[in-house]
Amino acid sequence: MHELLLFASxxxxxxxxxxxxxxxxxxxxxxxxVERRLVFKAHRQPGLTNTRVGASQDLxxxxxxxxxxxxxxxMFYTQVVGPVxxxxxxxxxxxxxxxxxxxxxxxxxxxSTPAYCYEDQSWKLEFRDIPEAGTRSAxxxxxxxxxxxxxxDITIPMNAWGYSFVTEYVVEGDVFVLNxxxxxxHRVLLYPSGAQESHGPRRQLPAYRELSPLERTGSYVLQAAxxxxxxxxxxxxxxxxxxxxxxxxxxxxxxxxxxxDRLSLDTRxx
Amino acid sequence: MSDSFSLPLRPLIEKRDRPDTLPVDIAQINARWGSFRxxxxxxxxxxxxxxxxxxxxxxxxxxxxxxxxxxxxxxLEQLYxxxxxxxxxxxxxxxxxxxxxxxVSLLLTKHTDRQAETSMSAFLKQVAPLGSLNSxxxxxxxxxxxxxxxxxxxxxxxxxxxFNAAANKLLKSATRLETEVASESKYWDEVLAVKxxxxxxxxxxxxxxxxxxxxxxxxxxxxxxxxxxxxxRRADDGSLILDKGLAPQKTRTVRVRVKHHDKFTGCSxxxxxxxxxxxxxxxxxxxxxxxxxxxxxxxxxxxxxxxxSQGVTTRQNLVRFPISEEQEVLLDLVDADQDTDxxxxxxxxxxxxxxxLSHSIRILLAYAHRQNLRRRTQPPPPLSQKRRHTPEYQLLxxxxxxxxxxxxxxxxxxxxxxxxxxxxxxxxxxxxxxxPFSSVHLSRVHPSIPKVEGLxxxxxxxxxxxxxxxxxTPQSSFKVRIRTNPAAPPFGxxxxxxxxxxxxxxxxxxxxxxxxREAAAALTHFAMLDIVSAIATHGTKLSKERPxxxxxxxxxxxxxxxxxxxxxxxxxxxxxxxxxxQNELMVETFPRxxxxxLRWSPGDPSPAVHSQTWKLDQTGSASLIDFITEVSRxx
Numbered sequence: 001m002h003e004l005l006l007f008a009s010x011x012x013x014x015x016x017x018x019x020x021x022x023x024x025x026x027x028x029x030x031x032x033x034v035e036r037r038l039v040f041k042a043h044r045q046p047g048l049t050n051t052r053v054g055a056s057q058d059l060x061x062x063x064x065x066x067x068x069x070x071x072x073x074x075m076f077y078t079q080v081v082g083p084v085x086x087x088x089x090x091x092x093x094x095x096x097x098x099x100x101x102x103x104x105x106x107x108x109x110x111x112s113t114p115a116y117c118y119e120d121q122s123w124k125l126e127f128r129d130i131p132e133a134g135t136r137s138a139x140x141x142x143x144x145x146x147x148x149x150x151x152x153d154i155t156i157p158m159n160a161w162g163y164s165f166v167t168e169y170v171v172e173g174d175v176f177v178l179n180x181x182x183x184x185x186h187r188v189l190l191y192p193s194g195a196q197e198s199h200g201p202r203r204q205l206p207a208y209r210e211l212s213p214l215e216r217t218g219s220y221v222l223q224a225a226x227x228x229x230x231x232x233x234x235x236x237x238x239x240x241x242x243x244x245x246x247x248x249x250x251x252x253x254x255x256x257x258x259x260x261d262r263l264s265l266d267t268r269x270x
Numbered sequence: 271m272s273d274s275f276s277l278p279l280r281p282l283i284e285k286r287d288r289p290d291t292l293p294v295d296i297a298q299i300n301a302r303w304g305s306f307r308x309x310x311x312x313x314x315x316x317x318x319x320x321x322x323x324x325x326x327x328x329x330x331x332x333x334x335x336x337x338x339x340x341x342x343x344x345x346l347e348q349l350y351x352x353x354x355x356x357x358x359x360x361x362x363x364x365x366x367x368x369x370x371x372x373x374v375s376l377l378l379t380k381h382t383d384r385q386a387e388t389s390m391s392a393f394l395k396q397v398a399p400l401g402s403l404n405s406x407x408x409x410x411x412x413x414x415x416x417x418x419x420x421x422x423x424x425x426x427x428x429x430x431x432x433f434n435a436a437a438n439k440l441l442k443s444a445t446r447l448e449t450e451v452a453s454e455s456k457y458w459d460e461v462l463a464v465k466x467x468x469x470x471x472x473x474x475x476x477x478x479x480x481x482x483x484x485x486x487x488x489x490x491x492x493x494x495x496x497x498x499x500x501x502x503r504r505a506d507d508g509s510l511i512l513d514k515g516l517a518p519q520k521t522r523t524v525r526v527r528v529k530h531h532d533k534f535t536g537c538s539x540x541x542x543x544x545x546x547x548x549x550x551x552x553x554x555x556x557x558x559x560x561x562x563x564x565x566x567x568x569x570x571x572x573x574x575x576x577x578x579s580q581g582v583t584t585r586q587n588l589v590r591f592p593i594s595e596e597q598e599v600l601l602d603l604v605d606a607d608q609d610t611d612x613x614x615x616x617x618x619x620x621x622x623x624x625x626x627l628s629h630s631i632r633i634l635l636a637y638a639h640r641q642n643l644r645r646r647t648q649p650p651p652p653l654s655q656k657r658r659h660t661p662e663y664q665l666l667x668x669x670x671x672x673x674x675x676x677x678x679x680x681x682x683x684x685x686x687x688x689x690x691x692x693x694x695x696x697x698x699x700x701x702x703x704x705x706p707f708s709s710v711h712l713s714r715v716h717p718s719i720p721k722v723e724g725l726x727x728x729x730x731x732x733x734x735x736x737x738x739x740x741x742x743t744p745q746s747s748f749k750v751r752i753r754t755n756p757a758a759p760p761f762g763x764x765x766x767x768x769x770x771x772x773x774x775x776x777x778x779x780x781x782x783x784x785x786x787r788e789a790a791a792a793l794t795h796f797a798m799l800d801i802v803s804a805i806a807t808h809g810t811k812l813s814k815e816r817p818x819x820x821x822x823x824x825x826x827x828x829x830x831x832x833x834x835x836x837x838x839x840x841x842x843x844x845x846x847x848x849x850x851x852q853n854e855l856m857v858e859t860f861p862r863x864x865x866x867x868l869r870w871s872p873g874d875p876s877p878a879v880h881s882q883t884w885k886l887d888q889t890g891s892a893s894l895i896d897f898i899t900e901v902s903r904x905x
Contacts, residue, residue, distance in 0.1 A: 001652050027488050028647045180650050229654035240653050 002231030003128070003144040004240045005223060006248060006257040010185065012218035014255075021254050022176045022183060030174035033186075034089075036082045036121075037171055038154070038201050040163035041269050042075040075269040078163065079126045080154055086172075088116040090207030118203045123149040131262045139241045140260045143231065155200050168201055170211055173220065180240070181247055184223045188214040222255055224248075279437035376403045453508025460510040460550060461502055467551060474501055483512070485558040487565070489642035491660070494565040500557060510550045514557060521556050521606035523563045524570070526628040528620035529598045536620025538628035541606055566635050566665075567603040573662040580761055582666065591666060593673040599627060631665050637726040638663035664757060668729050671756030675733040678752055678763045678786055679706045685790050686737060688852045688886055689797060693742065696855050696884040697893020698804070702739025709734035730756060741800040743807065745772045748796060750789070765789040769796050773803040774829065790852070795830075798850040802829045805846070805898055809836070824902070836902070846901070855884045857894065859901050 010018055019030055129143035150157060155165055173186025189211035191202070224247055226240040248257040303309055372394045378386035379400040387400065413421075461481060465471045470484040486498010501513040521541070528536035541559070567589075574582045574589045582591040589601040597620075651658075683704050693700055709732065715724030737750040751766040765783040777799065783789045809824040824834040824846060832848040845860045858881040882897045892900075 028643070031647065175649070177647050177649060180653050182649050227652040229652040233655070236653055236655065 001144050002228045002237065003142055004226045004228065004237070004244055005140040005142070005260065006244050007140070007224075007260045008222040008251075008255040008257045010220040010222050010255060012220070015185070015220050018185065018220075018222070018254060019174060021251075022174075022185065025250065026176040026178045026183070028176060030176060030185075032086070033171075033173060033175050033184075034084050034086050035171045036084055036168060036201075036205075038080040038082075038168040039077055039166040040080060040158050041077050041166045042163050043269075044075065044162070076127065076129070077166070077267045077269055079128075080123050080149065080158065081126050082121045082123045084116070084121070084170075084205065086208055089205045089211075116205050118201075119152045122151050123154050125149050128265070128267050130266045130268055131260070133262060137238075137241045138259050139244050140262070140265065141231075141237065141241075142265070144227065153201075165200055169214070178247065180226050180243055182225050183247075184225070185220050186223065187218070187220045190214055222257065224257060279440050280434060376400075377405055380404050453504065453506070456508030457504040457510060464502070464510070464550060464554070469554060471502070472499075474499070477501070483554060485554050486561050487639055489639035489646070490561075490565050491568070494561055494568070497561050498558070500554075512550060512553045512557065520560075522560050522603055523606050524567050524628065524631070525602055525604045526624045526631075527600045527602075528624050528627075529600060530620065531596050533616040535615075535617045536622070536624040537615055537618075538621075538624040540604065562632075562635075563603065566631060567601070569635060569638070569663045570601055570631065570665055573664075573666050576662055577666060577670075580670065582670075589666070591670055593670065594677045599624075601631075627669060630669055633726060634665045634668060635663065637723065638665070640723055664730055667756040671733060671754045672729065674763055675735065675752065675754035676706070678754070679704075679735045681786055682737065682750070682752065682789065685852055686739075686793070689794065689850075690739070691886055692850070692853065692855050692884055693797070693801075695886070695888050697895060698742040698801070700739065700741050702737060704735070704737050706735045707733060708736050732756065741771075741797060742804040743771075743773065743800055746770055746800050746803075748793070750793070767792055771796065771799060771803070773806075774799060794850055794852070798832050798848060799829055801848050801850065801855070801894070802826050802832060802834060805834055805848070805894075808895055808898055809902065824898070846898075853886050855894070857882050857897060 023030060125147045127145045131140045131142040158165070169191065170189040171186050172189055173184055176183040176185075190213070192206055192210045192212070224244055226243060228236050228240050230236060244257075251257060299306070299309075368391065371389055372391055375386045375390040376394060376398055379390070380403065383400050387395070461471060464483055472482055472484060474480045474482040481502045482499050483502055484499050486495055488495060490498070497514075500515070503511045503513045505511050523540055525540055526538040527534055530536075570589050571584055574584045574591070577591070580591070582589065584590075587602050590598055592598040683706070686702055686704070690700065690702055710728050712725065712728060715721070715727070719727065732753055732755040734754075735752045737752075738747070740747045746769070748767065748769040752763060753766065754763045755761060762784060765786075765788075766781075767779040767783065767789065769777070769779060771777055777796075779792050779796070783792065803826065806824055806826050824836045826834045832850075834846040834848070836844045836846070842861060847856075847858045847860070849856045849858075858879065860879055880897075880901050882892070882894075884894070
């Protein structure tokens, strides 16, 4: 699948107004979304890259070629995304076993603040390639793939696949849908730096107000995205970018949607 | 404002410094009208009248009058003639202009040859060399004092006239502006009133200067969604006009009629034509209702087309579907103000049903709109060449399923009640419970779904009703589940019967029963089998209790035929036949000629035929067990 994107920077004071405008444009209420994002880095597992190099006369089977490419190709950073509810921040961790039930049934107000349970956290793997270079159209296009992952502690399977945990952050924002375009007005929040945990994803979430925006001014990013099933189909890609340009034209008086800098979206691991 | 500042627009007319002297006036009058002797009041009045009548456009009036007299062909001829004249004049003017242009160009070539050359005609360029014409200023001969005076007076007069005309124009436009302002503010007041009522007022997408009001439904099919926008135009006097473009102005609505035995027996209420108060609000409401109704009918037809296999037929403006053998429902789109042909309505027996149906389809369409919103606001699937098909809304299917299901359940319930009453009349202790629509659980709705949607959702799921009960023998019981699926195949209603007969463990009903008659037959058969086994057990019990020689022990070698056999001491066979139907239970005994003879010959005078019938509405007769006991003792 391919993804076509346009971005715009939205200053904090314009955020509310833009929310209203987008709600009017898309004729829907914003869907608030808070996501944990874990960044993983691929590393070469020793002993797996022992395929023959050179000897071009030695024709390799298509399968083998593909495998080689996958193993020796570029290494990428990938993200693991888990949706969370805002109420889950700062909640006490759910204790396991029957004791919790007794405790819960006794306390009515406990029900209103759901505890965050890391074991039940669902995850999605999001792979994004570096945007295509030298595209003539003025949109950012990149290869993408998403896959559902098992619930709970994700580091073990990820480590097994050759990924190591790097860092994590939180994305908070609102989603709108306009026909094929998904509009995501969001900003990145960082965990409080004081209590640095051990090397791995957090098992408990700090209070929501303790998170600080990455951008000190509190500004947001507006991202308009279309996914295309077949990136090789030029006609579809063209249609998709036409749709994005249409949106850019409609939002012209509010924000300036533009292509992102290619190298700033580089996901390759060096 | 206008009082505070006023500007004199008309030129001041000064008193003439030198009024005409009387002799001059008299001389003028004499010159124009002749001698004073001929002038009297009457002739003057007549002249004034004549002038007045003729008016400024008297020539045109004559032309019009003439035109009225002419017939069409002449008019046409005249039209062509006039047109030719106009063309002639235009061409002539064109030519003259070209000549003038040539002349001026040629004159100018003397000074600016390049520029002037461009506007010269090719012919002139050939004929006359450039710069061959010159002009010079010639001093005119000095004019006489009187001529100069004349020119001065004339130009003064012209100027006066022009000032006057300008003043008139200004004043006229001022009044025009005033009325314009009044009507404009009236228009905006009305627009604001519409907005304050909560309607969405916006700019028209195709006509950026015009205002529009959105009354349609955002989630409707695109063609109907786009029709939900009408321009708010201003009439000359400033009142608001709702301009829907080419869409018809009539109120249209979907009418539901019920036909019973080819007679119309019910019709839904058609809202009356537009109310007496013709406010802009009522017109918007009417437009909204009409667009909703038309969408409803469009979707009904769309859905009906895929339901041909279930007996739904469509005509150009009619959808017809059967709900039972003798009833069918007709849906059509009618004008609201059209007289409902009451003469054709045989009765109003099913009006309630028709009304309920008409409300249901509207609620279901509103539900479909909500589902559309839900679908629209989900992240879309990746763009691909496959076009997404919008599924038909569920409008007819749930209704048909509901009606079909309830008709099946009701008829089975009637049947069961009858059978059980017969059994009870016969003194057999048994009962059954009916749980119609046991699948509908309003409390089971997921809390995140709005209540209204949850309510409707229950009626889009397969319907299920259950009947359960015990039979005459203690351990035997049965259970019937009736299922109707509105959306997915298998369509229609299925009976799922399970029985528990300890005496006949092998007997099981067919797995899928589709028709009510078959289900009833199967249930009757099971009840009959049960009675047979009850008689057999009763017989064995009786013989165990009081082992007497003269008591017959009934056995059932052919239980499925309802036959029991017994052998008395003197080797005379006896046969007992049980037959059960919805209305009656009949038990007959026959003597058999011998153990070998299968048939009792009709010629044999037989006083020993006993028979007893229990009917539905019968009371106070002996019970079946008593009868069996009695006939068992006979021999």
